[in-house]
């Protein structure tokens with residue numbers, strides 16, 4: 001018995017050893033296989049990338065990227081790839097970035113709408129008889145009109161960014177990419193340049209019954225509500241641009257289930273637009289950026305700067321009252337008249353030379369003055385109780401702005417004492433923060449990491465879960481014909497669809 005047991009133990013031990021040896025060998029062979037496989041794979045990818053970059057660089061040089069005289073509003077940028085010398089190095093960087101962690105891009109489906117809704121408003125026409133809907137922006141970028149039009153030009157920058165996202169040498173900043181299958185998209189982008197349409201075509205000409213702006217909105221509503229994509233979500237996953245407070249005046253009441261991109265909610269009832277579903281985007285500043293700002297608290301001689309129209313309707317009476325309260329302070333600059341083209345230089349000088357810049361509600365809660373102040377590194381003093389600020393879910397404005405309630409600002413000496421009470425250290429902290437955040441309000445083409453274009457797309461992306469919730473909720477009773485949601489009943493959607 002004892003002997004038998006002993007031989008059994010020996011037998012089991014031998015088998016165990018054999019097993020262990022076999023498993024280790026297999027693992028060893030497998031690991032080599034994986035190592036070889038993965039390095040080979042990477043090398044192939046690298047080669048493909050490099051090869052592609054050389055080819056497209058040559059293409060670009062031949063085609064020649066023309067931006068005409070838009071140096072100012074393109075900030076003089078050309079697509080990086082035009083510069084062959086930069087290419088190798090940049091591509092190296094790009095690979096590292098990708099390995100680190102690239103956040104998933106927002107997938108955007110864009111309607112191929114007739115150019116009359118977008119670049120046609122900029123007098124762009126497809127060459128010859130071609131049915132092209134979009135300009136080939138690698139060759140030619142239709143310029144956007146300058147001056148005050150630019151304030152609301154987000155429609156232009158966002159559309160250009162989507163178009164560029166498809167080119168082989170797309171900008172590296174890629175918060176959004178265009179997709180062509182709407183079922184795979186997070187949101188559906190409606191490329192109507194509504195602010196430009198308002199600015200340029202709201203007048204009714206003698207031979208017309210309605211303005212072109214109105215006509216286009218009617219057409220748009222018809223077009224959208226007839227589309228499968230709209231019907232699928234009741235428009236809730238659509239992104240509609242209406243940055244100018246008066247743009248989309250007719251269509252907004254029909255398209256409101258969509259996500260609007262706005263400057264504020266001043267002229268919207270809360271049912272049509274609200275912070276839950278909509279995105280507030282910055283104005284493009286008209287004051288020149290303060291590059292290489294070496295100023296400090298003492299070198300900025302003006303304490304408080306305001307330039308704007310004074311006698312405004314509605315909420316604008318605060319401006320007038322403040323003027324009377326502040327007019328005897330010798331280091332306060334308070335002047336009237338909006339910043340027209342020739343005034344830009346003077347206003348630029350004034351804001352670059354001021355410690356604080358007033359931003360008072362006018363006939364709407366927001367104005368581009370705030371963004372002028374940020375670009376000037378002039379600490380904004382915001383007196384606008386109903387203002388909504390861009391990206392406030394990720395940016396704490398109190399770090400670089402001073403907020404004053406209108407009712408407080410109108411108390412004798414309240415404002416001036418508050419401002420004079422802010423120490424040099426405190427001001428300097430805010431000034432430094434302004435220099436850090438200013439890039440979030442810059443519109444570039446090609447778009448850059450963390451600029452306004454990227455920030456807006458990211459803000460849209462943060463709304464996607466809300467959009468999905470709303471879409472799913474709206475489908476709860478889709479089997480019953482009666483009882484569509486209240487907000488849908490006013491929509492020109494066939495009632496039985498819901």
Ligand SMILES: *[C@@H]1O[C@H](CO)[C@@H](O)[C@H](O)[C@H]1NC(C)=O
Pocket residue numbers: 181182183184
């Ligand atoms: C679009 O995407 C959906 C969902 O992924 C897929 O079922 C459909 O086949 C795609 N359509 C086309 C034309 O590729």
